Amino acid sequence: MAGVRAAYDALVAAGELRPDAAQAAVADRLQALAEALEKPAAKPGFFARITGAAAAVAPRGLYIWGGVGRGKSMIMDLFYGAVDVVPKRRVHFHEFMLEVHADIFAERQRGGGDPIPAVAATIAASARLLAFDEMQVKDIADAAIVSRLFTALFAHGVTVVATSNRVPEDLYKDGLNRQLFTPFIVLLRGYCDVVTLDGPVDYRLERLGGAATWHVPNGPAATAALAETFFRMTDYPVEDRARVPTETLAVPGGRTLFVPKSLKGVAVFSFSRLCRQPLGAADYLAIARHFHTLFLVGVPMMGPENRNEAARFVTLIDALYEHKVKLLASADAVPAGLYPTGDGAFEFARTVSRLMEMQSADYLALGHG
Numbered sequence: 556m557a558g559v560r561a562a563y564d565a566l567v568a569a570g571e572l573r574p575d576a577a578q579a580a581v582a583d584r585l586q587a588l589a590e591a592l593e594k595p596a597a598k599p600g601f602f603a604r605i606t607g608a609a610a611a612v613a614p615r616g617l618y619i620w621g622g623v624g625r626g627k628s629m630i631m632d633l634f635y636g637a638v639d640v641v642p643k644r645r646v647h648f649h650e651f652m653l654e655v656h657a658d659i660f661a662e663r664q665r666g667g668g669d670p671i672p673a674v675a676a677t678i679a680a681s682a683r684l685l686a687f688d689e690m691q692v693k694d695i696a697d698a699a700i701v702s703r704l705f706t707a708l709f710a711h712g713v714t715v716v717a718t719s720n721r722v723p724e725d726l727y728k729d730g731l732n733r734q735l736f737t738p739f740i741v742l743l744r745g746y747c748d749v750v751t752l753d754g755p756v757d758y759r760l761e762r763l764g765g766a767a768t769w770h771v772p773n774g775p776a777a778t779a780a781l782a783e784t785f786f787r788m789t790d791y792p793v794e795d796r797a798r799v800p801t802e803t804l805a806v807p808g809g810r811t812l813f814v815p816k817s818l819k820g821v822a823v824f825s826f827s828r829l830c831r832q833p834l835g836a837a838d839y840l841a842i843a844r845h846f847h848t849l850f851l852v853g854v855p856m857m858g859p860e861n862r863n864e865a866a867r868f869v870t871l872i873d874a875l876y877e878h879k880v881k882l883l884a885s886a887d888a889v890p891a892g893l894y895p896t897g898d899g900a901f902e903f904a905r906t907v908s909r910l911m912e913m914q915s916a917d918y919l920a921l922g923h924g
């Protein structure tokens with residue numbers, strides 16, 4: 556299998572990426588980590604066996620931080636696809652913490668003692684390498700346990716690679732009871748090298764290329780314009796449009812949501828699939844957390860006769876807005892004309908305001924999450 560740097564150089568040679576010294580440097584660091592992980596795991600020494608710790612023999616991880624659109628997810632894709640280590644797992648950090656809290660609850664229901672060591676042992680058994688997308692901590696429930704959880708994971712010999720928009724010291728910045736969290740920053744720097752990927756170009760915004768984000772009316776011209784932007788943003792060959800990957804997205808509560816087109820953090824849905832089906836806030840939040848860009852096709856004009864669809868649309872836009880998701884859409888009207896009259900039009904005005912803001916250059920430059 557090609558190494559990380561070789562895979563990166565191949566993309567540059569093919570013209571799919573432009574040469575970027577910052578990206579190349581991170582690719583080299585990840586290549587070195589991949590080679591370290593692929594060596595046979597060293598056995599812990601005498602002291603480690605006595606204390607039960609194995610962290611001393613695990614390769615140091617990498618914490619990659621920088622502005623939005625600098626290529627962090629792309630570099631992570633190359634690393635995770637190239638590294639030959641099992642077991643390994645890649646997961647959005649927020650989803651991982653939701654699972655951790657559920658596992659802690661289940662462990663407590665069994666009536667044992669401290670649940671964190673048992674949960675950490677289970678995670679470590681299923682992943683020698685944990686690759687996290689978008690590490691960020693906003694919830695006090697997460698902040699209160701990450702230090703103890705990751706202390707146990709590192710002791711089990713887990714190597715962590717993470718991407719983030721924030722330097723470690725800015726994680727959970729100004730959060731409630733932050734003193735519960737600050738040991739995690741020391742721990743993270745103790746077991747991971749912190750590297751910056753923050754070149755001058757926002758590739759994600761550049762690939763949007765100033766394209767219109769709201770196309771009126773629905774029809775072939777709008778569909779063609781959205782398709783052109785989708786293929787430019789994802790670098791996917793237009794001739795392979797029939798083979799754009801799909802995805803099944805996990806939703807809290809054990810449900811799943813089918814994503815008709817999913818590529819490099821970009822998803823495509825129809826209005827009918829998202830707002831005419833019995834979906835709710837949990838579904839829309841899962842989409843907003845997982846995708847940095849959403850293409851929404853076929854937004855109709857609405858009124859009191861389809862109040863349920865309008866209510867779902869409002870909830871969807873709230874979730875996208877709160878997570879700074881880029882929205883590109885085709886619709887029968889501009890935002891102000893989507894729900895022009897009738898009962899409910901006044902309440903819809905807030906959504907119109909958000910839709911207008913989501914088309915602004917300032918909003919589009921914001922980082923996802």
